[in-house]
Amino acid sequence: MGGPVDGVGAPLGEQKGMTQVSETAQQAAEVVGQPPQQPPRGAMRLLRDVGALLVRQREATVFVVVVLLIIYFGFISSAGRTAFFTKVDLINLSQVASQIIIIALGEVLLLICGEIDLSVGFIYQLAPFIMYFLIVDYHVPGLLAILIALLSGVVIGWVNGFLTVALGLPSFIATLGTGFVITGIVLTTSHARQVDIPPQVQGFGAWIGRDAWAEIIWAVILTVIFHILLTRTRWGLHTVATGGNQLGAREAGVSVARIKYGNFMLTGLLGALVGLQVAFQTSIIDPTAGGYQPMFYAVAAAVIGGTAVIGGSGTIIGAFLGGIMLAVLTIGFFVIGISANPLPIVFGGAILIAMIANVQLTRLRERGRA
């Protein structure tokens, strides 16, 4: 536990110079024993580098927090019971995490280009019902029904894009509206009743979400794809440009509208995918699944991972780690037997701390360059 704390402290000590008298006699002896100009020894340099990395790389900070939380829940709070590391817990953890992460991938792109999608949890709600009705009422083949269900997410994403880009509504309002409409459609058509997964698609269910590790595998693969999309392709560059300086991007000929439409559609697709995954995982299509919660968790993961809500910057890896962090907290509290009731306090605290750290570290970085 002491390591990272020293790591953060080290660069400050280094800056003041090796000649400064340290607090403990042992450290003082080491310092005196060295000529002042000599570079710091291995361990010290490592600590300093780690400290610098934590300041520079947002993802590294979140990573350290995740590791500390795992250590806490795995070893300390369960006092040697290691309940946290049972297979069941890890599966639960991976499933909670992957739902957050997959939706967060879309939200990160949207937040970077200056928009948000509040309706994604309702797309999640709708998609399995579309699959169900296509199969049961219209006798559409299973695989086609799944593809159309995914496509429904893309279509709703397009509608969100249309409302935002073509009609000029703030996406916060536009997607608030579409979310309500979708949930109304789901409740009306399903008569607010749960239904079972039709047998025709059970065969696909395993690799979509029923298999214990299916969801986290999807989450990891999609994270890699979206990370490359954001950092190494024109799409990602133009997404950053759109959120960073919309007028400037447009001046340079970037199709800001296309970027926004596309990111809404990608987010819708991911929402539909998660909806199907959860339906297969639980073997039930629930008209009250989804809602605002998946969206809030995803946005929280994105923000904890360092995505700025004002647009222009954000990272996929950060959102992935943010998703893991929220899942570790959720499962951790469950495992150590504390009531889930205070969990939102911890989540709220985590988001606030992440935002405060984001703002303060940005200041620190800027001061470092100046």
Added chain:
Amino acid sequence: MTDPQHQDAAMPPSADGDVLRVEHISKRYGAVTALVDVNMHLQRGEVLGLIGDNGAGKSTLLKILCGFQPPTSGWIILEGQEVTLKSVDHARSLGIDAVYQDLALVNQLSVYHNMFLNREPVRWPLLNNRTMRKLAREHLDDMGVRIPSVDAQVAKLSGGQRQAIAVARSVYSDAKILLLDEPLAAMGVKEGAIILDLVGRLKRESKVSIIIIAHNYGQILEVCDRVNLLQGGRITLDKLSSQTSAQELTDMVVAEYRKALEERQRAEGELSA
């Protein structure tokens, strides 16, 4: 005012050397007249200072030249051909590019990504960052723009460096005519020097023809071959920089202001009488 001092003008009758000619341009917004019968020309490789006080019509003329809005009447002749600029994109495709300080840059992106924004070399499906870095570095070196690294985030650079990158980007995109809007506004002397050096270098290399729009003319005069003074929507002076001075320009602007003030006082006097 009704008699523009065109008799002083150094305007040559031959249009051969002119990359851009503006003839009898007027612009009215409803009852407000922003430009009155403006004639202007820009020679190939020339740096023209378009100077005027706030409200003189500089911005209106700039908007017309960069294709943002059409004139009410008059013609724009680009390299001997009359053109109708339909949009900013259209004007840019014809080689007329306006640089509004550093406003078109994306602060969160690196220098090289800004240089190549929307023209990125791609090795599908990925960006070819290596090529972008190399070309950006070469091009900026060519133009004498000094920055710590092309990998630097634009937000980390100074105002002068940022604007130099914006200019370099336009030159790199084969702009023939650069319109620089208030390039020295809100810039210190040292920062301004970066831009003046860059303009001077472009002038020597005759890569582009430049119109600098400014209301503060002290430093501008140094790099301009010629200046046009815009007052009340008319061009009231067209002289080579060597034949005028900041003092003369100031005197003309102040004289106009005094005259307007007197007219208003007289009008108010008549009204109250």
